[in-house]
Amino acid sequence: MNVSIIDTAEELERIRDGWDRLAVAVARPYCSPGWLLPWWRHVSPSGALLRTVAVEDRGRLVAVAPYFMERGPGGLAEYRPLGRGAAQRLTMLADPGSEAEAAEAITGALAEAEPQPRSVRLEAIDADSPWPDLLRAAWPARPRPWAHRDGRLAAPTLRLEGTYENWLASKPGKFRGEVGRGRRKLEAAGGRLRMSRDFAEAERDLKAFFRLHVGRFEGRGGSSAVGPGMERMLLDAARAMVPEGRLRLWMVDLGDETIGASILLAAGGEVVGWSTGFDERYSRLQPGILMTMATIEDAFTRGDRRLDLGGGAHPYKLRFASGDAPIEWVTLFPRDRRYPLTRAQVAPRHLREKARAAAQRLSPETRRRIKRRLSSLRRTGSD
Numbered sequence: 254m255n256v257s258i259i260d261t262a263e264e265l266e267r268i269r270d271g272w273d274r275l276a277v278a279v280a281r282p283y284c285s286p287g288w289l290l291p292w293w294r295h296v297s298p299s300g301a302l303l304r305t306v307a308v309e310d311r312g313r314l315v316a317v318a319p320y321f322m323e324r325g326p327g328g329l330a331e332y333r334p335l336g337r338g339a340a341q342r343l344t345m346l347a348d349p350g351s352e353a354e355a356a357e358a359i360t361g362a363l364a365e366a367e368p369q370p371r372s373v374r375l376e377a378i379d380a381d382s383p384w385p386d387l388l389r390a391a392w393p394a395r396p397r398p399w400a401h402r403d404g405r406l407a408a409p410t411l412r413l414e415g416t417y418e419n420w421l422a423s424k425p426g427k428f429r430g431e432v433g434r435g436r437r438k439l440e441a442a443g444g445r446l447r448m449s450r451d452f453a454e455a456e457r458d459l460k461a462f463f464r465l466h467v468g469r470f471e472g473r474g475g476s477s478a479v480g481p482g483m484e485r486m487l488l489d490a491a492r493a494m495v496p497e498g499r500l501r502l503w504m505v506d507l508g509d510e511t512i513g514a515s516i517l518l519a520a521g522g523e524v525v526g527w528s529t530g531f532d533e534r535y536s537r538l539q540p541g542i543l544m545t546m547a548t549i550e551d552a553f554t555r556g557d558r559r560l561d562l563g564g565g566a567h568p569y570k571l572r573f574a575s576g577d578a579p580i581e582w583v584t585l586f587p588r589d590r591r592y593p594l595t596r597a598q599v600a601p602r603h604l605r606e607k608a609r610a611a612a613q614r615l616s617p618e619t620r621r622r623i624k625r626r627l628s629s630l631r632r633t634g635s636d
Contacts, residue, residue, distance in 0.1 A: 254315070256358045258366055259305040262293060268307050271314025275346035280521030280558075283340035287499060288518060289319055291489035292336045295482040298323050304332060304366055308347075308358045316347035316355035322368065327598035329371035332363065339483070341377035341408070341564055341580055342525070345384055356387035364393050364587070371595045373398075373585045377564065380405060380579040388585060396588045399596075403582035403606050407566040409574030410559055417553035428572065432546055435539040442507060442538065446547045449502040455491040458502045459484070462514035466530030479528075487516070494518070498555070503547050505531070505540040513540030517548060522558035524548070545573060582606075 259265055265272075269286045276285040283289075293303065301323045308316035318334075325331040334343040347355035363370055375385060389397045413420075421429060439445070449455040463484055494500035499520060505513030513531035517524055526548070531540040552560055562570040564580050586595055612620060 254358060255309045256362050257307050257309075258362055259307055260303045262290065262303065265290060265293075265303070265305060268309075268314050268317065271309075272317050272319075272346070275314065275317060275348065277521040278349060279344075279346060280523035281342055281344060281346065282499070282518035282520040282523055282525050283336055283342055284319065284344060284346055285494075285499065285518075285520055286319075287494040287497075288340065288490055289335040291486040292339055293321070295486040295489060296339060296480070297321060297335075300324065304363075305335070306359045306362045308355055315351060316345065316358060318345040318359045318363075319343075320363075320373075322366075322370070325372065325599070326602060327594075329595055329598055330368040332366075332370040332373045334374070334376055337374075337376050339486070340527075342379060342561070343376050344378050344382060352383060352387055353391070356384070356391040360388055360391045361393055369589075370587065371591060372599070373587075374403075375581075375583045375585070377406075377580045377582060380581045382581075385583045385585065392585075392587065394587065394589065398585040398587045399592075401584045401586065401603065403584055403603070405579055405581045406564040408564045408578050408580050409562045409566060409570040410576050410578045411549065411562065411573055412559055412575050413549070413553055413557055417550045420549070420553070431539075432542065435543050439505070439507075439538050439540075439543060444505060444507040444512070444538065446543060447504050447506065448547075448551070449491075449495055449504065452492050452495055455495045455500075455502055456488060458504050458511070458514060459487050459491060461504065461511040462487075462502070462516060462528075462530050464530075465511070465514050465532055466528060469530050469533060501548070501551070503544045505538075505544060507535065507538075512538070513544055515541075515544040515548065519552075519555075519557065522556070523561060524552050524557050524559070525561040526563050541569065549573065 259268070265286070269290070272286045276282070301321045304320050304322045306318040306320065307314060320332050320334055322330055322332050336343050345355065345359060363373060373388070378384060385400050389400055392398050449458045463479060466479055491500050495502070499518060501517045501519060503515040503517070504511055512535045513529070515529040516527040518527060529541060529544065549560060561578070562574060566577070586592060
């Protein structure tokens, strides 16, 4: 086998087809090069260095760890997955059944990489992912790296079994009635649901998405999903992925105006929702619910197997979900001579992560009350 560390975007393009084959084989939409290469081109942090491990066997890509290096606390070299902050279930990819051999090749390359990793982060991976244990066991130096569990989050999912009609019939009558009324209201108002058919249409629809998403969160402190470079990234990703049905844009139109937009990715029978936006002036038409229903019906028609509703057990997600596939954040710290200093440098971050994880376990209403109280205290303090 040939194991290499790729440090240029041009070299990543060389393995693009094999990389995408692996993402489809393990049904990980966010891990496809169609999403991660635009992320690297437009959203990656300033000063980041590409450090992707490619494992090839007789010219065929059999595993890939799409990683980059950035400086963390105290300047330590942190190896993180491409797409961090703009995706979930980011993971190494390998031919099914060859994960242990892939882990050995990947860790061997990472241990020799320059600069040497002080930490290797696995971000929003499946809680039952084998990769943390495989990487620890395969790490070429002893003692094995310390694995720190940074956080865990519920992630509602819907198994797409049978037909859409049977699934809908299994839902409570109140739910079915609400959906039916929403569709009739939209039709009576002259509205319609549609999906972007090609890049030219997607280009216009993405502009509408950003307008709606930013407008929705403008009075709530803004949205972290649409930071600098994200619009260029999505346009870049849509160019290749929309025609293939791998990036799906569902829109709600009312006459000549778009009032709702939803972005999803797909690979290997897995569909995952990235983000939505809608005009709250038209909440009575329930654009969010109608877009989700259209997504589910379309996924059943295509033969997809699961809809991943994303991290966070929000009540609106639980209305559609049939199960939970939690995600976790794990960091591996090689136990070299610099290990004690690394632990000290990352301790403040770990405390913040624990506080954030505790906050995630609070109900949305409790979090809102706390935010209002803190805001009140800040105003009082400034008087």
